[in-house]
Amino acid sequence: MDGTAPRRRxxxxxxxxxxxxxxxxxxxxxxxxxxxxxxxxxxxARSTMRLEAQARWSAGTAxxxxxxxxxxxxxxxxxxxxxxxxxxxxxxxxxxxxxxxLRTVDLTVAYPEGSxxxxxxxxxxxxxxxx
Numbered sequence: 001m002d003g004t005a006p007r008r009r010x011x012x013x014x015x016x017x018x019x020x021x022x023x024x025x026x027x028x029x030x031x032x033x034x035x036x037x038x039x040x041x042x043x044x045a046r047s048t049m050r051l052e053a054q055a056r057w058s059a060g061t062a063x064x065x066x067x068x069x070x071x072x073x074x075x076x077x078x079x080x081x082x083x084x085x086x087x088x089x090x091x092x093x094x095x096x097x098x099x100x101x102l103r104t105v106d107l108t109v110a111y112p113e114g115s116x117x118x119x120x121x122x123x124x125x126x127x128x129x130x131x
Contacts, residue, residue, distance in 0.1 A: 054113065061090050061109040065122040068092055068107055076103045076126030103128050
């Protein structure tokens with residue numbers, strides 16, 4: 001042993017100390033990046049759940065409007081303006097267009113969304129042949 005080996009070892013050990021400090025900083029940075037990623041995933045999940053609920057209500061209003069249009073179309077000559085608003089949810093009302101052989105009906109279906117309400121408008125037309 002000639003005296004150069006201990007210097008190499010101490011230089012190696014000094015490098016290891018620097019590596020330990022750098023890996024602690026890397027671990028902190030990695031945990032911050034991971035935390036930001038988790039927050040982003042939770043935000044996307046919340047948004048997805050809100051949109052799914054909105055889509056469910058929207059599909060429900062279309063079904064309710066189609067059912068009501070079918071009921072109104074059973075005897076289109078007797079449809080009256082503003083007749084029979086139903087209680088919710090979804091709340092439904094309809095208005096009759098110009099009084100002619102072609103009866104146009106605007107169906108408004110309202111449903112809750114968050115702290116408010118959202119409304120969808122559907123239109124139907126029926127031929128009144130009994131006049």
